[in-house]
Amino acid sequence: MEASAPASTVSTNRRPYQQAARDLLRESLLDAAAELMADAPWSEISMAAIASRAGVSRQTLYNEFGSRDEFAQHYALREADRFLTTVEDAIGDDPSDPLQALREGFIVFLDAAENNPMVRHIVVRDPGADELLSLFTTRGGPVLELATYRLTLKISSIWTDADEADARTLAEGLVRMAISHASLPGTSPARSADHVVALLAPFIAQALGDSSNH
Amino acid sequence: MEASAPASTVSTNRRPYQQAARDLLRESLLDAAAELMADAPWSEISMAAIASRAGVSRQTLYNEFGSRDEFAQHYALREADRFLTTVEDAIGDDPSDPLQALREGFIVFLDAAENNPMVRHIVVRDPGADELLSLFTTRGGPVLELATYRLTLKISSIWTDADEADARTLAEGLVRMAISHASLPGTSPARSADHVVALLAPFIAQALGDSSNH
DNA sequence: GTTTTACAACATAGCATGTTTTGTAAAGTT
């Protein structure tokens, strides 16, 4: 019935401008939500408020993201993604001093976890507070898996002679320690990082130095 | 005014029987609460129900423990204490195989955390569930500190040649890892324990073998 | 392509109600 349209979806092949405009719209909406989230918890932010803040009608919001839940998921994923990138950047690309690199990444994480409201919502299950974004955090499983996965890649890419399994073990341990210190802080982020690095240093030394594995 | 009573409090110096009777009463009440807690969350258990279950009047309960909150705290503390004892027993007293000993303790903890309802209330902040016992868990800080402290003592007492600071670092790491795996389980307790032991083994080897510290 | 207007379904906040539970006190029982 349709004459000229190819067999793919409408949104897949689009002229660059339209694609860019669409992305801009979505980003603006997510940004608007982020701004509102600074003042009020998710449960108190209406779709109307988000649209209005972005200078757009409520209907446009619903056209872009199907529902309130979908929008929340997109928002949470974008935030988690940005966050992991920040940590990866803090680790850097220099393989010469692994301990210092991991320490940096750890501190960046804990500092952000203290300030960034979104991260607080993901990491800490605040009972009397926000809840609602835990739609997708309900069990933090997905986030932990994503973070472990990306950190494993990062470690493997920098210290190429490390065993893959060792990298994964280390990554998961780091992520769990990071989440633990974020939700139950000891003293300062720097001191927490020192403790964790002291605890894991022997493992790292062994994994990096000991490449005589089977 | 008082003739023969010495200057100390009434409850401090008491004849053995009376002291024992009092302890028995308190334990019976705490046991009754534990039994009820198997079927319903704390918020749904009334003081009347606890007293009745223990075969005692409500007034006696209030005479022993001043209020509902106080009772909850005593209950939670007793449970935490028992729990730590169980873990310490699992670790044992044999200094010959530290890795296996810690693995045992870890598995015992995770198994109990899965089953024991009380531990679940302490460790995991279940949003849609029980809440109320988090009066004293609100921030798990106290529990984490107690557990870290006792585990440090345990480690130091078995492996006497280990550095005190190392013992504490290890203890806190173990506790945080245990809580992390209890609230976000990976696969099975045994596999979680294997991962953690693998990660911390190098640190343990260094701390125990390397007693040439300053 | 976006906005406006409209609307049904659902969720939320407030309120008046009756019931339960807490915490305390005094009198009765063994």
Added chain:
DNA sequence: AACTTTACAAAACATGCTATGTTGTAAAAC
């Protein structure tokens, strides 16, 4: 002397009702 029974005020909680706000969808207007 310790426990139970009875009694009671204050607070917490459940219930049913109404009013208001929000979500999600659709159609007409710009």
